[in-house]
Amino acid sequence: MEKYWDALRSSWIWEELYKSRNFRPAAQFHSPIQYPKPDGVLSFDIPTSLHRSNTNHEHDQPAHLQLRDPKIPELVNLPEYAGPESRYCPARVYEYMPDEKGQLKLQINAQNCLHCKACDIKDPKQNIQWTAPEGGGGPGYSIM
Numbered sequence: 001m002e003k004y005w006d007a008l009r010s011s012w013i014w015e016e017l018y019k020s021r022n023f024r025p026a027a028q029f030h031s032p033i034q035y036p037k038p039d040g041v042l043s044f045d046i047p048t049s050l051h052r053s054n055t056n057h058e059h060d061q062p063a064h065l066q067l068r069d070p071k072i073p074e075l076v077n078l079p080e081y082a083g084p085e086s087r088y089c090p091a092r093v094y095e096y097m098p099d100e101k102g103q104l105k106l107q108i109n110a111q112n113c114l115h116c117k118a119c120d121i122k123d124p125k126q127n128i129q130w131t132a133p134e135g136g137g138g139p140g141y142s143i144m
């Protein structure tokens with residue numbers, strides 16, 4: 001075991017790891033990035049981008065985005081992680097909307113899904129199950 005540590009300490013990776021050893025603790029002090037608003041020339045807002053993707057799903061098909069546990073968004077994702085699905089989804093499929101009592105509830109606009117599968121990978125509790133939609137629905141790749 002000591003031979004392994006000696007080899008590691010004398011390698012280039014040790015030098016790199018040592019230089020970056022404080023990066024993760026320092027990350028908590030970074031201020032949020034202020035991105036410029038879309039200029040309509042090179043960058044576009046989400047509704048415009050979504051319209052151009054020509055994404056389409058049959059309205060009466062079974063939902064292709066399912067929650068393994070429907071309580072996780074309100075009990076875990078929102079209080080612990082500030083609802084990350086409402087930010088990482090490029091099509092604004094996931095929105096936290098107030099119910100009649102003012103409590104935020106997750107609303108899933110599955111018809112807007114662009115099939116990037118980020119939600120299938122990034123959900124903190126792996127609670128979102130992406131399945132292939134019925135009838136070949138999705139973005140209009142033929143016009144891209």
Ligand code: SF4
Nearest residue numbers: 089113114116117119
């Ligand atoms: S697959 Fe991508 S576009 Fe579709 S809901 Fe998930 S994150 Fe959003």
